[in-house]
Amino acid sequence: MHPMRRAAAWSNRIPGGRDGRRMLAIALVDRIGSGLWASVSVLYFTYVSHLSVAQVGTLAASAGAIGIAGAPLGGRLADRFPITRILITVQLLRAVASFALLTTHEYALLLAYSAVGSLGDRAANILTRLYATRVAGPDRVRYQAFHRTVANAGWALGGLTAAAALALGTTTAYQWLLTGDALSFLxxxxxxLRCGEPRTASRTVATSKAPPPTTKPASPWRDRTYLVYVASETVLFLDDAVFKVGLPLWIAHASNAPHGLAPLLLVLNNVMVVALQVPLARFGTTTAAARTLLVPVSVAFALGGAAMALSATGGIITATLFLTAAAVAFTMAEMLHATVSWELSVALAPTTAQGAYLGVHGLAQSAQRSVGPLAVTAAIATGPLGWTAFGTAIALTSLFQHRLVRERLARTPLSVPPVTVSEH
Known part of the structure; x- marks a missing residue:
């Protein structure tokens, strides 16, 4: 097939129509910029701003902690105001915060600007996800698969560009990478601006001739089942910490594998997501099917932990093979859980308060960024038994979530009705 026809065929498979495709383009641009900056931010603050190791660590931790509020705040605003306007505002806020980092080396100001950027990052993540949920309707799981594929490709492009720029090792190179990040937000x-505003259930009621409901929208903070579900999600997102912290440290300190294997396993993770996320999405196209996937998710996490433990039992070849197997298992868990999480987080939320609920769900990933490094370093400190316990604990959490949502889903429609998108 001609490349142009192949691209057109791939485009026509994307749910959400024209606006769905535009949001994927936005995700690509956004993640390319994030890939430029995420891999060099620590180096920028160290070599350009001349911060100490302690200052860099405190800055990253503080900005991350403040950014946690972005998810629920963005979701709450999306239930009250047009989501495209909020998303534009958040993107501009992120751009201003990135440009502001170029203007100073004062620690307090760098901390403040980084915190604003982190707040915007988490809000933009939830708003983009909510927009996709509204325009894709019942096809939201398949759309999510395309979104993750494009996002990972963007990260890879940004990361490769950053790696090439770092070969120069100059202050100007670092500054151009940060500028590229800011320009991606613009x-x-x-x-x-070119995306249509999707109609929500609450907005449809408000604009109809029927009187609006007098009851307050449901609050996720008073929904005990949903809060427990979000807490379990924090555990299931720990695969992120495995690739960013666990594998590199385990390879460096406790296995016989060559240190150069760590970046190769990250590349393997990225390639698998780009190649397999869309095909795997067909196994979770309904809420019931998504819940069923929690069983293989638990198996994948358990196998990943066991492979990590076994990697410490042999020489270079044995360690390399088991670490590769662990990376494959954790990546499978990541992809399957992404499908499950996207579907269940929406299915468990009332249609009139999706923004607020998805905002609270976003806290799971934010919390994982703080808890995850501690969990994997504890596994490393305990040795092979620690990794076995790590994988088993997440597997049991997956099975717990499978049981937790069963009764709730029995009282909830298994798919959302198609939503309409307003025309320009």
Missing amino acids: GSALLT
Whole structure:
């Protein structure tokens, strides 16, 4: 097939129509910029801003902690105001925060600007996800698969560009990478201007001739089942910490594998997501099917932990093979859980308060960024038994979630009705 026809065929498979495709373009631009900056931010603050190791660590931790509020705040605003306007505002806020980092080396100001950027990052993540949920309707799981594929490709492009720029090792190179990150947010804001505003259940009621409901929208903070579900999600997102912290440290300190294996396993993770996320999505196209996937998710996490433990029992070849097997298992768990999480987080939420609920769900990933490094370093400190316990604990959490949502889903429709998107 001609490349142009192949691209057109791939495009026509994307749910959400024209606006769905535009949001994927926004995700690509956004993640390319994030890939430029995420891999060099620590180096920028160290070599350009001349911060100490303690200052860099405190800055990253503080900005991350403040950014946690972005998810529920963005979701709450999306239930009250047009989501495209909020997303444009957030993207512009991120751009201003990135440009502001170029203007100073004062620690307090760098901390403040980083915190604003982190707040915007988490809010933009939830708003983009909520927009996709509304325009894709019942096809939201398949759309999520395309979104993750494009996002991972963007990260890879940004990361490769950053690696090439770092070969120069100059202050100007670091500054251009940060500038590229800021420009990606401006580009995302401009692209969002062309996106139609999806109609929500609450907005449809408000604009109809029927009187609006007098009851308050449901609050996720008073929904005990949903809060427990979000807590379990924090555990299931720990695969992120495995690839960012666990594998590199385990290879460096406790296995016989060559240190150069660590970046190769990260590449393997990225390639698998780009190649397999869309095909795997067909196994979770309904809420019931998504819940069923929690069983293989638990198996994948258990196998990943066991492979990590076994990697310490042999020489270079044995360690390399088991670490590769662990990376494959954890990546499978990541992809399957992404499908499950996207579907269940929406299915468990009332249609009139999706923004607020998805905002609270976003806290799971934010919390994992703080808890995850501690969990994997504890596994490393305990040795092979620690990794076995790590994988088993997450597997049991997956099975717990499978049981937790069963009764709730029995009282909830298994798919959302198609939503309409307003025309320009």
